[in-house]
Structure formats: structure tokens, C-alpha cells
Amino acid sequence: MTDTAPQLRGLAGRSPLPRLEFQMLWQKVLGVPRVWLLAHDTDPLSPDQVARFHELEARRLAGEPMAYILGEREFFGRMFRVSPAVLIPRPETELLVEIALQLLAPGRAAKVLDLGTGSGAIAVSIALERPDARVYATDLSDEALALARSNAQSLGARVEFLRGNWYDALPDHEDFDVIVSNPPYIAVSDQHLARGDVRFEPAGALTDGGDGLAALTDIVRGAGARLGAGGALFMEHGWDQAAAVRGLLASAGFSRIASHRDLAGIERVTGGFYN
Incomplete structure (x- = not known):
């Protein structure tokens, strides 16, 4: 040299x-x-x-996202492996984890379900913050599940991962205390799909191919059969979808419905309780 x-x-x-x-x-x-x-x-x-x-x-x-180039992204104070097979964990999604943790009563081994887990960031974060909880996570993608399992193992989290489309992955599981999800909610016509990092992320994890409400609707409709008495469902959604999601929850028999704002002041997470 x-x-x-x-x-x-x-x-x-x-x-x-x-x-x-x-x-x-x-x-x-x-x-x-x-x-x-x-x-x-x-x-x-x-x-x-x-x-x-x-x-x-x-x-x-x-234009490739730094997270994919580096192969990792920080979420809830921990580093998670990521790949083009999963969405890049974002700070606004930490709100969903915070809400879930607030819903888990101290000293009680709660049962939690994360639908469409992707990198596993939500499920793993909940499991690490509440090691007494029984945390389950589903995804339709084998690649996503392999990555999520890897993250759980490297971070020392106990999570049971199951393959399938939403509740189809859980034929024998019910009585969840909390169900959370960050499903595909961007409308296929939304111009943001052609901009920035989103261009490189898996389309199936971003949009339902329609108006952005299909996955949210399916999750709400199926939640009642999976939640225990007084159980809660909370979902991340788009900046303009809070009212629509509140309507879906009300129609499905949920009460104490509320929307929570992220750090940008946007109604980002909505949920309620099933009686």
C-alpha cells in the first residue's frame, strides 16, 4: 500500500x-x-x-433505501434485519407497539397477535418488552417469516410464527387479549407508491390493489371470533383513513373506539375493544 x-x-x-x-x-x-x-x-x-x-x-x-443496502434498520431501540422481502420498519409504527404495551395488564400473561408481521419488528418488540406475554405473528410470505424468525432469535424474543393469510394462519388459536396489525393500506392509485423508498418495497405489503381498505376490513371482520372478552384490536392505517376505520370497527361491534396521532400529528393508529 x-x-x-x-x-x-x-x-x-x-x-x-x-x-x-x-x-x-x-x-x-x-x-x-x-x-x-x-x-x-x-x-x-x-x-x-x-x-x-x-x-x-x-x-x-x-434510489435504493439505505435500510436495504445496509440490511438493517432500528426500531423501538433495537436493530432489525431487513430485506426487500419486507417493509422497512418506520418510526410511526412504534406508536402501535406503545399502544399494545399499554393494553397489556401488568402481572398477567397476555396473549398477543401480530397480523402480517413482515420483519417481525412489532411482534418481537412486544415480546421483548413483555417477556411474560404469549406473542404470535403471522405472514403469508415465507421469506418474511424466515427473516422475522431470524430477528426474534438474534434478539432473544419468544414469538410463535405462523404462515397464512391473516386469521387463516390460526385455525386453533383464539381468545387473544390484543391483536395488532400494520396491513397494506395504501390505495393502488396513490402516487406515493412511485416515490422514494416505497418504490423498492414489496407491493403486496403496501397496497391491497384497490382502495386501501380491503385488508383493514378483513382484519376487523375476523377479529371478533379471535378476541377474548374485552379484547382489543388496533391497526395502523393511512393519513386519511381514520374515520373509515372507526366506521368499520363500529359496524363490527367494537366499543371505546379511538384514533391515536403519531409524532407528526396524523391519526395513524385506530382501534377499539370487543365486548
Whole structure:
């Protein structure tokens, strides 16, 4: 390695990426924490390392989400593995976890169901915060379930994963205390599907192919047969769907129906109790 070998400091000035993304990609290439990177920005780099960085840089410049390039995303204070087979966990979905935890009475081994678990972020987070709870999670995708199981194992969470479409995955399970879900709720005509990170995420986890209410409707209609007395169902939904979801819950016999706002002030999670 010669004194003319490339260094991070020199490459940073030539990369079109934002500085933070530049550093995150180099952390991925070198397998080092950020503090190491900052302290070694004049160390020589090998041609293979530079080539690997440029591969990742090209993917990012093409619009691919950082979470897929890095293979992970933080959620509820923990790192979860992600891939293009699942949605990228988002901060607003943490609200659904917070609500579920508030619903679980202390000292009681509650039974919780996460429908359409994807990466497992919701189910695993609940299981880790309440290790006394019996947590179940379903998904129709084998790839998603494999990733969710991997996340549960690496983080030390007890979750039973089942394959199937919504309640079809649970032929012998009922009397849940809490059911939660972040189903596909974006209308197929929504222009956001063609923008940003969403372009790279699995379409089936984003939209029902119609008005965005089909999955929400199916989950509400099937919940009564799966909930125990006084059990609760809460779901994430689109920014303009809170009123429609409240109507679905009321028509299905739910009471104490409420919508909760995320940090942006948007009604993001709606649910109620089944008597």
C-alpha cells in the first residue's frame, strides 16, 4: 500500500452522497463503528474496499433505501434485519407497539397477535418488552417469516410464527387479549407508491390493489371470533383513513373506539375493544 492510496478523507469530498450516508456505507464496507471511521479517515484503503463502496454508492444513487443496502434498520431501540422481502420498519409504527404495551395488564400473561408481521419488528418488540406475554405473528410470505424468525432469535424474543393469510394462519388459536396489525393500506392509485423508498418495497405489503381498505376490513371482520372478552384490536392505517376505520370497527361491534396521532400529528393508529 503506497502513500497515494485512496483515503476516506479524500473520497468524502468527491462523493455526491450526503456525509452521513457516505459514512454509513463505509461502516458497512469496513465493518467498523462510526467513531473508528472518524479516527481513521486518513488510513489507506484497498482497491477492493473502494470498489465495494462504489457498488453500494451506485445503489444508493439509484434510489435504493439505505435500510436495504445496509440490511438493517432500528426500531423501538433495537436493530432489525431487513430485506426487500419486507417493509422497512418506520418510526410511526412504534406508536402501535406503545399502544399494545399499554393494553397489556401488568402481572398477567397476555396473549398477543401480530397480523402480517413482515420483519417481525412489532411482534418481537412486544415480546421483548413483555417477556411474560404469549406473542404470535403471522405472514403469508415465507421469506418474511424466515427473516422475522431470524430477528426474534438474534434478539432473544419468544414469538410463535405462523404462515397464512391473516386469521387463516390460526385455525386453533383464539381468545387473544390484543391483536395488532400494520396491513397494506395504501390505495393502488396513490402516487406515493412511485416515490422514494416505497418504490423498492414489496407491493403486496403496501397496497391491497384497490382502495386501501380491503385488508383493514378483513382484519376487523375476523377479529371478533379471535378476541377474548374485552379484547382489543388496533391497526395502523393511512393519513386519511381514520374515520373509515372507526366506521368499520363500529359496524363490527367494537366499543371505546379511538384514533391515536403519531409524532407528526396524523391519526395513524385506530382501534377499539370487543365486548
